[in-house]
Amino acid sequence: MLQTAINLNSAAALHPAILTAASAPSAGILQTQQLNIHYGLEQRLFDINISIAERQVTAIMGPSGCGKSTLLKSLNRTLELTPGAEVTSGSVYFGELDIYQSDVDARAVRKVIGIIHQRPQPFPMSIEENVLFGVRFHQRLKRSQRQLLAERYLTMAGLWDEVKDRLHQSAHQLSGGQQQRLCLARTLANQPQIILMDEPCSSLDPASTERIEQLVQQLKNDYTIVIVTHNIAQSRRLADQALLMMEGRVIENAPAAQLFANPTTVAGQDFLQGRIG
Amino acid sequence: MHKAEQLLLNNRRAVVNDRVFWLLAWTAGAIGLLLPLSIIGYLLFHGFQVLSWSFISEVPRGYPLGVSGGILPAIQGSLAVTGLGLAVAFPAALASAIYLSEYAQSQRFVAVMRFFTECLAAIPAILFGVFGYAFLVVQFGFGISVLSGGLTLAMLMYPVILVGSYSAFNAVERPLKESALSLGVSRAYVIRRTLLPKALPGIIAATVLAAGHAVGSAAPVLFTASVVQTRSSPSLDSPVMTLPTHLYNLVSEAVSFEHAYGTAFVLIACLLFANSCAMMLRHRLRK
Ligand SMILES: Nc1ncnc2c1ncn2[C@@H]1O[C@H](COP(=O)(O)OP(=O)(O)O)[C@@H](O)[C@H]1O
Ligand SMILES: [Mg+2]
Numbered sequence: 001m002l003q004t005a006i007n008l009n010s011a012a013a014l015h016p017a018i019l020t021a022a023s024a025p026s027a028g029i030l031q032t033q034q035l036n037i038h039y040g041l042e043q044r045l046f047d048i049n050i051s052i053a054e055r056q057v058t059a060i061m062g063p064s065g066c067g068k069s070t071l072l073k074s075l076n077r078t079l080e081l082t083p084g085a086e087v088t089s090g091s092v093y094f095g096e097l098d099i100y101q102s103d104v105d106a107r108a109v110r111k112v113i114g115i116i117h118q119r120p121q122p123f124p125m126s127i128e129e130n131v132l133f134g135v136r137f138h139q140r141l142k143r144s145q146r147q148l149l150a151e152r153y154l155t156m157a158g159l160w161d162e163v164k165d166r167l168h169q170s171a172h173q174l175s176g177g178q179q180q181r182l183c184l185a186r187t188l189a190n191q192p193q194i195i196l197m198d199e200p201c202s203s204l205d206p207a208s209t210e211r212i213e214q215l216v217q218q219l220k221n222d223y224t225i226v227i228v229t230h231n232i233a234q235s236r237r238l239a240d241q242a243l244l245m246m247e248g249r250v251i252e253n254a255p256a257a258q259l260f261a262n263p264t265t266v267a268g269q270d271f272l273q274g275r276i277g
Numbered sequence: 278m279h280k281a282e283q284l285l286l287n288n289r290r291a292v293v294n295d296r297v298f299w300l301l302a303w304t305a306g307a308i309g310l311l312l313p314l315s316i317i318g319y320l321l322f323h324g325f326q327v328l329s330w331s332f333i334s335e336v337p338r339g340y341p342l343g344v345s346g347g348i349l350p351a352i353q354g355s356l357a358v359t360g361l362g363l364a365v366a367f368p369a370a371l372a373s374a375i376y377l378s379e380y381a382q383s384q385r386f387v388a389v390m391r392f393f394t395e396c397l398a399a400i401p402a403i404l405f406g407v408f409g410y411a412f413l414v415v416q417f418g419f420g421i422s423v424l425s426g427g428l429t430l431a432m433l434m435y436p437v438i439l440v441g442s443y444s445a446f447n448a449v450e451r452p453l454k455e456s457a458l459s460l461g462v463s464r465a466y467v468i469r470r471t472l473l474p475k476a477l478p479g480i481i482a483a484t485v486l487a488a489g490h491a492v493g494s495a496a497p498v499l500f501t502a503s504v505v506q507t508r509s510s511p512s513l514d515s516p517v518m519t520l521p522t523h524l525y526n527l528v529s530e531a532v533s534f535e536h537a538y539g540t541a542f543v544l545i546a547c548l549l550f551a552n553s554c555a556m557m558l559r560h561r562l563r564k
Pocket of ligand 2: 070
């Protein structure tokens with residue numbers, strides 16, 4: 001696993017553009033080029049060309065079944081965990097590196113580009129072990145470091161105060177909102193550069209939703225965030241850039257303010273006014 | 278009376294239906310409870326004269342052998358063959374289950390493997406005994422020994438543990454696996470840290486079922502491991518007495534029915550003990 005991490009880093013060293021992507025905010029840190037995706041024989045994504053700007057929140061909207069989750073998972077190579085799903089053509093560039101290139105290790109990609117799923121999935125272990133699940137695979141941890149790291153990332157995920165007295169108890173006893181922040185903490189503990197979120201609030205109550213939204217606002221200072229949301233109001237509140245998808249295609253892609261003010265397509269207008277969705 | 282009001286009155290047919298169903302359910306439940314209890318009670322009733330500490334701590338004596346004394350060598354022998362069988366079958370079956378549920382790419386291959394495994398589980402125990410005799414005892418020259426008997430029991434247990442463990446792994450929700458793998462960790466790490474703890478209760482259940490089945494079967498060890506009498510404690514290359522074959526001898530030679538009932542009771546008590554331990558373990562794991 002060390003080797004794979006080096007592979008990605010050395011590729012970054014070979015392609016200085018990865019670093020320049022960081023200094024030039026206009027060029028995206030994550031870009032897709034003519035991306036096509038099939039499930040078995042059915043094509044579900046068509047010619048996706050998008051660019052995700054660094055340290056911004058990009059919202060992906062669209063009616064259910066339009067391919068938001070599929071697109072999101074293809075951005076960190078977790079789509080291939082679904083049997084039958086396949087990127088049939090096109091590329092996804094992280095900086096200048098095509099993450100679907102054959103010498104790129106999917107695990108290294110998933111570490112650098114984390115993902116939070118719709119339903120939180122706490123692992124069958126203690127809260128602290130949940131936070132350190134990825135870290136303990138990627139690096140050797142001294143016993144004394146564990147609590148420190150757990151505290152750091154639980155604090156970042158806004159969960160520390162609620163769980164500091166029960167770090168060694170099962171994560172299953174947390175509420176849904178707490179579980180989702182735990183998932184955020186364990187993703188942050190991997191020290192990713194990009195965080196993908198797939199409808200992170202759709203199974204949460206309004207108070208928990210607000211908590212997650214606050215966290216997204218804070219995290220965007222340090223991370224690039226792509227958030228799939230069903231909720232137009234939520235992307236209005238959060239997004240710098242917004243995409244709208246319909247039936248496997250991106251039909252609107254603009255700075256959020258512009259997209260909400262003047263959608264360029266009829267379907268876009270319909271969706272934003274709640275006539276589709 | 279209006280129709281709506283009539284609806285509120287007791288519907289005689291529904292009530293009768295409920296009663297009948299209630300009675301059937303209770304009968305079924307009572308059979309499930311009474312059958313094992315009455316078997317144990319019966320064994321205890323007929324065998325209790327011989328049950329004592331010396332019965333399980335002494336060797337059989339008398340002529341014909343077994344009319345007095347205890348059954349210690351049979352207990353030791355049964356533990357030896359079943360223990361060896363488990364030591365071989367458990368890791369093999371667990372590895373196969375993990376391979377089939379987590380690594381095998383082709384669904385067709387998995388289906389074919391499952392089919393053969395289920396066939397293996399359905400083969401009568403006596404056939405394993407004959408097979409073990411022909412191959413292990415004669416062909417490989419292991420002789421009538423703990424080794425031959427243990428390996429024969431391993432064949433008997435392997436498919437049961439495999440099928441149970443495979444189902445336990447398969448029952449772990451896919452999103453959990455996906456979330457774990459999304460953190461960039463290896464499949465082996467996910468299996469060790471999340472899937473195994475989740476599947477463990479199911480694996481334990483299958484293993485206890487298989488071991489209980491094995492320890493109580495006379496047929497697989499009859500030709501491969503057991504003799505009527507031994508003097509030494511069990512070793513890999515020597516034959517042993519076992520509980521089910523000892524029981525078989527006591528009854529078929531009409532040696533002593535009291536001792537037979539006592540032996541049967543010890544056998545059942547061992548099974549109950551193993552099952553209770555497994556249940557407690559599962560209970561603790563679930564917390
Ligand atoms: N595992 C799968 N196998 C086959 N088709 C799938 C699978 N997952 C999703 N799809 C199909 O792909 C399309 C896009 O799904 P998805 O990306 O989950 O949509 P969204 O997240 O926008 O609701 C849908 O039509 C869905 O039926
Ligand atoms: Mg979705």
